[in-house]
Amino acid sequence: MINGKTTLIPHLGYPTESFKAPMIYNPWFAQQGIDAVVVPMGVRPDDYADVFRSLFRLTNIRGALVTMPHKVATMELVDELTPAARIAGACNAVLRRDDGRLVGEQFDGAGFVRGIVRKGCRLEGARAMVSGSGGVGSAIAASLAEAGVAELALFDAREGAARALARRLAEHYPALRVTTGTADPHGCDVVVNATPLGMNPGDPLPFDVARIDPGAMVGEVVMKHEYTPFLEAALARGCKVQVGTDMLFEMIPAYLEFFGYGTTTPEALRAVAQIRY
Amino acid sequence: MINGKTTLIPHLGYPTESFKAPMIYNPWFAQQGIDAVVVPMGVRPDDYADVFRSLFRLTNIRGALVTMPHKVATMELVDELTPAARIAGACNAVLRRDDGRLVGEQFDGAGFVRGIVRKGCRLEGARAMVSGSGGVGSAIAASLAEAGVAELALFDAREGAARALARRLAEHYPALRVTTGTADPHGCDVVVNATPLGMNPGDPLPFDVARIDPGAMVGEVVMKHEYTPFLEAALARGCKVQVGTDMLFEMIPAYLEFFGYGTTTPEALRAVAQIRY
Missing domain, CATH: 3.40.50.720 (NAD(P)-binding Rossmann-like Domain)
Structure with a gap:
């Protein structure tokens, strides 16, 4: 249940209609008692840099999931990149560390x-x-x-x-x-x-x-x-x-670890997810 | 259940910890099958103008709830003000109309x-x-x-x-x-x-x-x-x-009408709210 202490993880992309992540993460957070929520946010490419910078000034943001068409543009907007993100030339996750620095990662x-x-x-x-x-x-x-x-x-x-x-x-x-x-x-x-x-x-x-x-x-x-x-x-x-979809569910434990929410297995995630592949 | 088609209503203020609106609106939306979610967003005063403008460029935002300390600053950031907002000198609600114009209202x-x-x-x-x-x-x-x-x-x-x-x-x-x-x-x-x-x-x-x-x-x-x-x-x-808290629950039907989500009674809202006054 979203409340005034809930931590936000925006899911940034455009268009948003086909996003699946909220239906995987949020039931997991609810089941685990983790007070966080993945929120889909549609951002057009021309607006992305400004919106990204503004969102990371929110006091209750932990990080973001990044998807098409913003994975490459995110590279320029973070303070640090992991080797995986550098080699891929793209980020699909951003963490705001306690010191405020933004770290771009890539979990595909x-x-x-x-x-x-x-x-x-x-x-x-x-x-x-x-x-x-x-x-x-x-x-x-x-x-x-x-x-x-x-x-x-x-x-x-x-x-x-x-x-x-x-x-x-x-x-x-x-x-x-x-x-x-x-x-x-x-x-x-x-x-x-x-x-x-x-x-x-x-x-x-x-x-x-x-x-x-x-x-x-x-x-x-x-x-x-x-x-x-x-x-x-x-x-x-x-x-x-x-199979291709295994990659999706397999990467979510990596994201959860990155955001500091412990870890789990794809099977446990699939069991509570509100979507099926 | 938040999904890729969910409409966002940021609840803007700082600090966010004591926010009650998410626990009133979101259970109501869930019960009514309205695919919208109130999301608390903490914004420091110095960041407010930039964050406000950026958020209203999201493709899936309908409007915002505005609370302390941003009610007065919001006056300068919208395109139109209702008489109630002008006379009060403050906004506690913003609607993005279909033509993109932002209307500031005041429901106290x-x-x-x-x-x-x-x-x-x-x-x-x-x-x-x-x-x-x-x-x-x-x-x-x-x-x-x-x-x-x-x-x-x-x-x-x-x-x-x-x-x-x-x-x-x-x-x-x-x-x-x-x-x-x-x-x-x-x-x-x-x-x-x-x-x-x-x-x-x-x-x-x-x-x-x-x-x-x-x-x-x-x-x-x-x-x-x-x-x-x-x-x-x-x-x-x-x-x-x-009593004072009647004003709070009485104003929510007015907000719901403003955002285009029909209307209801304070009693119906209190029955599903996840908080009590």
Whole structure:
């Protein structure tokens, strides 16, 4: 029950109509007795910088969830960026620390990595391949690096995007071996589709599935279908897989920790959420 | 349940800890199936103008509740003021109309007047006396004028404040007879204490109760005790009375109408509110 002591976590984006976060976080806060509330706030791009700065002058704000189209613009508005946010080139979470400084974070990659680790994947020393070097692919690559993979193979149809991501990774993870230029997943322990392929009927598969090792963990960011044709093919090959929406629920415990609200499991969140995927 | 389509009504003030409005409005919205939420937002005075302007650029804001210390500053930030707000010199509600213009309103007086009318008081052609020409006294005087009283006697220990209020009333209600300079309630149909007298033990009574007509309606703005010594004396004299907190619950239907959310009764609001007075 919102009251005068309730802490606010604005959910910033535009348009807001499809926001799901309030229906996941708020029932969790209610169940846990956490006096905080996620509030959707629609902000047009031209207004974003002013609105963002003003909101963080509220006395009862803790942080914000940031979504489209503001993830990149948020980079310029915070005082500090985590390596994941720098490498991804985008923030989807902001924390106002006790000293007033704003920290920008990025949890897409953390959500992905937490999910595959909880499915039994060992990342220390592993070889991973990520197709797609845009925002979400960059975030996943950063989190795989942070989790200790030994080698990251990056592929993007725009080779320049893959190379730029490789350079950003090298700045933060100098010991990591990063390669670009091929989409051949042979020999990889983790294979990730971070492209939009699978959104539309008739899309080509992002990888030649016959070249994926049957022991590999195969993950996906497309959420339009629970099992995309790519994941169906990987399952048929014997791989373990992670569906796109897992990343969403897996990242929420990371957000909760970031905001200082303890942690939980995706299963516990799903049990109280007012939406289903 | 807050979702991506929920309309926001910020409750602006500082500090926020004692805010009651969220616990009155939000259970009502939930019970009525109105997809709106009152969200407390703490704003320091120096930040208020910027925060106010930014918030009204949110795509999902309908209006705002305004409380201390921002009621006067809000006057300068809206596009239009109602007569009640102009006469009171303060706003406690702002509506963003469909054309984007911001309208500042003031409901303290409306709450007071609705309450006494529902208690059977007839105001058309009546003679009323209001002691205290500050914000709340001015608001009550404005609403009594709007309700059609024929004569308003204003008293304030600072005679200049009473005269200034008389001038503001005369601009909007040229047919109203307004007098100042005496606190003698003899002959008045409505007698209102809009001073802080009654807040503290040992305060003098705001009127000589022996001079109040036993048929008069006597009202109070002090909320510290349900029945102040002044109201106890008026009751003993045979008067009908209105307690201070009635004004609060009586004004909420007026706010709901202003925001376009239909109307209701104070009794219906009290039945679902998560607080009690």
